[in-house]
Amino acid sequence: MFTPHTQIETEEMLKKIGVKSLSDLFTDIPKQFRFPKLDLPAGITEMEANAELHEYAAANESTDELISFLGAGAYHHYIPAAVDAIISRGEFATAYTPYQPEVSQGTLQAIFEFQSLIANLTGMEVSNASHYDGATATAEAGVMAYHHYRGKRLKMLLSESVHPQYRETLCTYLCGYENVETKTVSHEGQPFTTPEDMIPYIGADTALVVVQYPDFFGRVFDLSALAAKTHEQGALLAVVANPTALGILKTPGEMGADIVVGEGQPLGIPLSYGGPYLGFFATKKEFVRKIAGRLVGETVDAEGRRGYVLTLTAREQHIRREKASSNICTNQGLMALAATVYMSLVGKTGLRQVSGLCFHKAHYAAEQIKKIKGFTVETGGHPFFHEFVVKCPIPVEELNSMLLDQGIIGGYDLSIDYPMLKNHMLVAVTEMNSRQNIDDLVDALSEVQNA
Amino acid sequence: MPEPTIYELSSDGRTGVLFPEPDVPLAEFPRDLLREDLPFPELAEVDVIRHFTKLSTFNYSIDKGLYPLGSCTMKYNPKINELTARLPGFAGTHPLQPSVTVQGNLALMFNLQEFLKEISGFDAVTLQPAAGAQGEFTGVSIIRAYHHSRNDTKRTRIIIPDSAHGTNPATSSMNDFETVGVKSDARGNVDLDDLRSLCDETTAGLMLTNPNTLGLFDEHVLEVVKIVHEAGGLVYGDGANLNALLGIVRPGDLGFDIMHFNLHKTFSTPHGGGGPGSGPVGVTQALADFLPSPIVAIVEEGTEEEAPLYGLVKPARSIGRVKSFYGQFGMLVRAFTYIRMHGPDGLRKVSEYAVLNANYLMKEVKKSYRLPYDRTCMHEFVVEGVWPELPDIHALDVAKRLMDYDYHPPTNYFPLIVHEALMIEPTETESMQTLDQFAETLARIAEEAHTRPELLHGAPHNAPVGRLDEVKAAKDLVLCCWIPESEDKLL
Numbered sequence: 001m002f003t004p005h006t007q008i009e010t011e012e013m014l015k016k017i018g019v020k021s022l023s024d025l026f027t028d029i030p031k032q033f034r035f036p037k038l039d040l041p042a043g044i045t046e047m048e049a050n051a052e053l054h055e056y057a058a059a060n061e062s063t064d065e066l067i068s069f070l071g072a073g074a075y076h077h078y079i080p081a082a083v084d085a086i087i088s089r090g091e092f093a094t095a096y097t098p099y100q101p102e103v104s105q106g107t108l109q110a111i112f113e114f115q116s117l118i119a120n121l122t123g124m125e126v127s128n129a130s131h132y133d134g135a136t137a138t139a140e141a142g143v144m145a146y147h148h149y150r151g152k153r154l155k156m157l158l159s160e161s162v163h164p165q166y167r168e169t170l171c172t173y174l175c176g177y178e179n180v181e182t183k184t185v186s187h188e189g190q191p192f193t194t195p196e197d198m199i200p201y202i203g204a205d206t207a208l209v210v211v212q213y214p215d216f217f218g219r220v221f222d223l224s225a226l227a228a229k230t231h232e233q234g235a236l237l238a239v240v241a242n243p244t245a246l247g248i249l250k251t252p253g254e255m256g257a258d259i260v261v262g263e264g265q266p267l268g269i270p271l272s273y274g275g276p277y278l279g280f281f282a283t284k285k286e287f288v289r290k291i292a293g294r295l296v297g298e299t300v301d302a303e304g305r306r307g308y309v310l311t312l313t314a315r316e317q318h319i320r321r322e323k324a325s326s327n328i329c330t331n332q333g334l335m336a337l338a339a340t341v342y343m344s345l346v347g348k349t350g351l352r353q354v355s356g357l358c359f360h361k362a363h364y365a366a367e368q369i370k371k372i373k374g375f376t377v378e379t380g381g382h383p384f385f386h387e388f389v390v391k392c393p394i395p396v397e398e399l400n401s402m403l404l405d406q407g408i409i410g411g412y413d414l415s416i417d418y419p420m421l422k423n424h425m426l427v428a429v430t431e432m433n434s435r436q437n438i439d440d441l442v443d444a445l446s447e448v449q450n451a
Numbered sequence: 452m453p454e455p456t457i458y459e460l461s462s463d464g465r466t467g468v469l470f471p472e473p474d475v476p477l478a479e480f481p482r483d484l485l486r487e488d489l490p491f492p493e494l495a496e497v498d499v500i501r502h503f504t505k506l507s508t509f510n511y512s513i514d515k516g517l518y519p520l521g522s523c524t525m526k527y528n529p530k531i532n533e534l535t536a537r538l539p540g541f542a543g544t545h546p547l548q549p550s551v552t553v554q555g556n557l558a559l560m561f562n563l564q565e566f567l568k569e570i571s572g573f574d575a576v577t578l579q580p581a582a583g584a585q586g587e588f589t590g591v592s593i594i595r596a597y598h599h600s601r602n603d604t605k606r607t608r609i610i611i612p613d614s615a616h617g618t619n620p621a622t623s624s625m626n627d628f629e630t631v632g633v634k635s636d637a638r639g640n641v642d643l644d645d646l647r648s649l650c651d652e653t654t655a656g657l658m659l660t661n662p663n664t665l666g667l668f669d670e671h672v673l674e675v676v677k678i679v680h681e682a683g684g685l686v687y688g689d690g691a692n693l694n695a696l697l698g699i700v701r702p703g704d705l706g707f708d709i710m711h712f713n714l715h716k717t718f719s720t721p722h723g724g725g726g727p728g729s730g731p732v733g734v735t736q737a738l739a740d741f742l743p744s745p746i747v748a749i750v751e752e753g754t755e756e757e758a759p760l761y762g763l764v765k766p767a768r769s770i771g772r773v774k775s776f777y778g779q780f781g782m783l784v785r786a787f788t789y790i791r792m793h794g795p796d797g798l799r800k801v802s803e804y805a806v807l808n809a810n811y812l813m814k815e816v817k818k819s820y821r822l823p824y825d826r827t828c829m830h831e832f833v834v835e836g837v838w839p840e841l842p843d844i845h846a847l848d849v850a851k852r853l854m855d856y857d858y859h860p861p862t863n864y865f866p867l868i869v870h871e872a873l874m875i876e877p878t879e880t881e882s883m884q885t886l887d888q889f890a891e892t893l894a895r896i897a898e899e900a901h902t903r904p905e906l907l908h909g910a911p912h913n914a915p916v917g918r919l920d921e922v923k924a925a926k927d928l929v930l931c932c933w934i935p936e937s938e939d940k941l942l
Contacts, residue, residue: 097722102914
């Protein structure tokens, strides 16, 4: 299979080493624990493994077959064929971190282009080479703010309309830092926090303010005033942004964000049950030495030819060890490449088109759902992008199981994260949902009252 | 010829992909919330494909040849894994679908948890951590949570050997622990006397890579574990080198309390030019309740006809989430495929051949390079890329010269305890002939170092670019490119 050794070669190699058998190579291992019998199923051939894995996959229902209105941090978008054609190339997929730049220029230039595209998309000056996902990129924003203020500002203000899993991840990351306080801000006892709700809580002890754009409930707010108030208090503003929305929406950079992070999955990466995804992290140039993770910079070789290297490595764990800005080493290289190819392919026109399609279709869906008796669309009168909250007449879990019978994966049950939002569903619409799909959803929802 | 950037290739009005016109009435955009311009490049699909294909030719990769990057385990990545991970039934599942609709995913994850438990000797496993470094973070967070749960807050120090990966001390700091270094002895083991002197009631734990970064299995591992346990600390196993131990020994049996796995090393998932990795964590029963949430469990036992019902559950005293959703699922599918194909016998062969290859290569290489720790090694070994009579030649020169012979260099300048280190890990997927050729090349470079040193100093001569000016990169700090006419934006 994957080891080329023949019996004769193995013996020749053992002879050269000067031992009799393979087991003689393991005498340093405590004898009583050496060569345990592993209780695992016996190995199978590629053909059998292929069949077995098909069976596992067939035991799922997927967006490949069903109509889906599920978002909440992972979105069903069209992935052009060229994306997988490039990331499947062994030259990219089976290379490692570009520690030896002379034989890694392909990976390095691609990351450099990724950094450029992300900086342009978010309206920021610099981007790093990626994080594991949107949640950890958000957590790293908290870590960066902590280090920026050298532990002198210890309060992290989180809007409750930031993805619940991102907030939880940030708390997990920061609970290792002594005395850091994370405060979640709500809106009149509800989680529909607006930027104005954040302002009264920002003070001289605030390190970081975190909001989402569009927020977890799909709503879009101008963040300029929040940015100004945050800066007045000397704190930093981190914005968790959806990259598809940034095809048409004003950039967080333009509104004054100090850090823009987010989930890059919508940029050509399959849903794949939650991973591998792609965290992006962009900021202002003044913070570049405080960023975690890899950064690629342009330089020249001995003959003056342009080339790329990992740079500012003095921030990183393999140089600074316990003083490093983070322990991150591997990032999401191949996923960053997928996003780079996607952004290059769709370009200026295509991303705006995808963004517009999501916007229009979501608004059509909201208009139609609004008309169904017993259902209300709860945007609080605020603009929204491609997701919106629907208050349903019955629990969402029940509703979703009825929808599933009709081949529809319904929206996200908000009561899972927000117990007070009983019967509230978060509906996402993308370019993958045709008008017919939306009408089918509306028909199915209309039947609920009759059922 | 250098390849222009994607921005330099842009032509106004091109697009690589079109989307359908809207089939719904147009809604009104919130005018004051729109961006004015999207400064993205504009290219046709063929431009994009040729650009990235050209870039790909500048890379060295496992598919091209031997990649003896010590500590990184650049073994061959089976192609079937790529196929299984991309099956639409996996790739098309949304992470928030009701669990009844993703029983295939959950069953696979549950079985992978079980496989990893059996391979490592631990009692519980989480698949959530995104990479080895995040696995370490998870493990050390669990150490802290464990001591705090016993109101034992004096334990503020983590002991880490001087041979350890840089991630270990960085992880320790992320959890607000103080890092204390423990020395290695003359045979490359943890120095027992030094360890004894460091262990006390402030010891939260020890982070130990075994086999260590010298490629050596600690000859006193049971004693090391005992010393730490007697002081009340926990032993964290850095599983970076688990690829040498499959079916050979189980870290759980040796007394380790926690360990992370690197699926991208041990279980052959591709490194992707630097990720995605995957770093599941195994723990003993006493620590199972602290694992990140959620993990996969059987929520309703099966019968003879019916499969069990799998679901996601939160461990009772979980440290919380370390990322969104459940892990690098696509990587889990690949690793699962690999383990299923190998079975227990195949996995043992993987480690046996990895160790065979390393010892075989070491025997040859030590003829022309100094081997500071001359013992039977495990999956890798470390030599010095320097000769006392040649003060101007460094490990870096040897590494760069290897590129001229079409090899990826070994890891250099790590571990720090070896002077001018060259850390060589051939992996089990290389043949005797490939190892012979590589050894010959290293011998030839050693000879060149003595007879034609300029060949090493100027290397590489045949790579896409020559040695790059890293000082300039850090000083000028050009981190982004733009569409050429907006040069003024250049940072």
